[in-house]
Each structure stands twice: as structure tokens, then as C-alpha cells.
Amino acid sequence: MIDFELSPEIENTRQMLHVVAEHTMRPIAREYDEREHEKPMDFFNLMWAASQNSNSVMFGGGKENRKTALRYLTAVVAIEELSWGDAGLYISIPSPGLGGTAVLTAGTAEQKERFLSRFREGTPKWAAMAITEPGCGSDTAAITTTAVRDGDHWVLNGTKIFVTSGLMAAEKSDGFVVVWATVDKSAGRAGIKAFVVNSGTPGMTVTKVEKKMGIRVSDTAMIVFDDCRIPLNNILGSSEVKTTTEGFKGVMATFDASRPSVAASAIGIGRAALDCVREAFDKAGITIRYGTAPSKLTARERDFMEMEANLEAARLLTWRASWMMDQGMRNSLEASMAKAKAGLAVTQVTQKAVELLGPLGYSRKYLLEKWMRDAKINDIFEGTQQINLLIVARRILGYSSKELN
Secondary structure, eight states: OOOOOOOHHHHHHHHHHHHHIIIIIHHHHHHHHHSTTOOOHHHHHHHHHHHHHHOOTTTTOSHHHHTOTTHHHHHHHHHHHHHHHOHHHHHHSSSOHHHHHHHHHHSOHHHHHHHHGGGGSSSOOOEEEEOOBTTBSSOGGGOOOEEEEETTEEEEEEEEEEEETHHHHHTSSSOEEEEEEESOGGGGGGGEEEEEEETTOTTEEEEEEOOOSSOTTSOEEEEEEEEEEEEGGGBSSOSSOOSSSHHHHHHHHHHHHHHHHHHHHHHHHHHHHHHHHHHHHHHTTOOOOTTSOGGGSOHHHHHHHHHHHHHHHHHHHHHHHHHHHHTTOOOHHHHHHHHHHHHHHHHHHHHHHHHHHTHHHHSSSSSHHHHHHHHGGGGTTTSOHHHHHHHHHHHHHTOOTTTOO
């Protein structure tokens, strides 16, 4: 029998984080949306302390969690709750983030310990992943940032844009940035490798922090690498560069792990919007008549049920993709399905929520207009809607990227 219930342990985690989201994140959400790029250090310190006490579920904060069988499923449930509180604040929480995900999926056992152990102690830290370039967005195979070996070092040169938490990871903490670069341009995808650049490394400079429509408390940075020298053993995986697609597979494996997390964040935002509409309906005496024949439902009832159904479908896809990661199963198809569905669902749900509440939805009285702004990024980063649908089609039909693009 298929069981869609969460375990008592995961449910307890969900309830605990919901309290944090409601009483710690919601009260400051509007303030830090307006004060773009200012950091709520009291909140960060609180979350950092909590992560140290409970150990990190995702990144091996202790022996107990390294044995956790469902750490990815636990993580997406947690992300949904924190994003229900505020997606921008969630993304900004000090953690290994996407950089840590890259280390987990592409690094050796020694590298995982070396780079992630620092997140178990000390002051708040961030890590980031730098892939996108001014001339390279969805086509990660077109990366032009170079890594050239020079004795016992790699020398990086290039520019990366739209790096989530790039400022905090590169300059403001004892963290790191995972940079995807090519060691051989003529080799195409085969030449792409991942390199860990520690915070404060000479030659790595944040030159711009973007002003954005949503998730405004989160910094999104441009980082320039100018003769940036890093140790030879900071290349993720084998230090021996081979003419294979090993490096590019590391990029894709990172996305397979991170896309369900983006989907979970989208679901959390969508659920927040749906809850807001439900509360408004309750105050107005409007009842959603579940079980009533569709022909007898009002337009608002049909809209509300459709919103619920889309979010629930996205959640089940996300849980499935995460469960597969926990089982060590390949989940490229499922991760892209979850990301594509959740990104589209949250965009439609938040827009419809604003519409259903009319002028109140459009006003700043509620956080609803903010959630609509925050939602859209989930349909863009970690692979756009179009890219993820392409991946789904290729996986189902058995086509290569050259055959279907």
C-alpha cells in the first residue's frame, strides 16, 4: 500500500518550524522586503544557533543526521514551512545552501568533510553556487569562465551573475562559493568542472548586488574572478581532469538535488497565499462546498479548489523526487517535473489569490502582493519552466539534448 503520511519525526519537525515561520518570520517579512539587502542578524543568529543544537538535516551536522534515512524529504518539508513564513528570509538563512548541495553531489568524502564541517560551529556562514554568466543562462554547457592549472593551484578567470547569497558567501562569512568553470573550452561539456573558492580569496570580488522584484532580503550577486588562485585539491571530485562529461554530470546532479527544494519553497509561498484567501473567505462568511457537483459551484469555489489541487499535485511530485534522492535513485525526470509543476502552480495561485481578494489583494495591507512578487523566481531559477519541461520531454521520449532543444 502507498503511504502518503509523514513519519512522526518529520511531522514534529514540520510543526516546530511552522511556529518559527509564524512567530519569527512573518512579523519581520514586510520590514525586510522594504529594506532590501539589509540583513536581520538577530533572526540569522537565532536560526544558526537552532541549526547547531539540532544538527543539520541536509549537510551532516552530526552522526545522528548522517544516518537519517529521509534527509531530503525532511528538508523539503522544512523548506515549505519556512517559505510559508517568508521565502526571502528562508533563502537568506545561513547554511551551506546550493554550494553545499554541489559539494554533496560532486565532492569526495574528504571534501565533504573539509568544506561542510565548518558549518557545524562558529559564527553564521553561507555558501553559494556560481553557474550563470552574462552570456550563458539556461545553457550551462556554454560556460566560459576558465580554470587553468598553475603548479599546485588552479587560476580562475570569468564573471558569474545572479549568484544567490553570493555576497554573504564570498565576502561576509567563513563560507565558500562553488564555481563551475571549464578547463578545456574545446571539449565542451566534458571540460566543465566545479571548484570551491573560500570566502575572502584574493581575486574573487563581488561587483554588484541586484535589486529585485521579490525575495528582496536575499542578496543576488555578480562575482568577478580575476586570476583567482585556489588550491589544486579544491576541484570537486577527482583532481585528475579527464575528457569525459563527469564535471557536467556534477552540475546536473546538483540540480537533481536542488530542484525539489525550489519546488518546496514555491509550495510554501502558494500555501501562504491560499491560507490568506481562506481566512478572507471565512471572515466574509463564504464557504467552500466540497463534495458539491461542479455545475453547482460558484466561480470562486472552483478557483479555490483548483488552487488547492495544483499545490497538492506539486507537493506530491516534490515528495516523490526527494524520496527518490533518499533511496539513492536517479530522479532527474521527477526533480524537473516537481520544479516545473510547482513553479507554474505558485505563479498561478498567487495571481489568482490577488484577483480573488480584489483591491485588498493588490494593496499592501496584506502580504499577498509580496507573495505574488516572491513567487515568480521559483519559475525561473534552478532552470526555467521551459528548460525543465524540455528535460521532462527528453526523459520521457528518450531524446538527447541535440535531438530535442
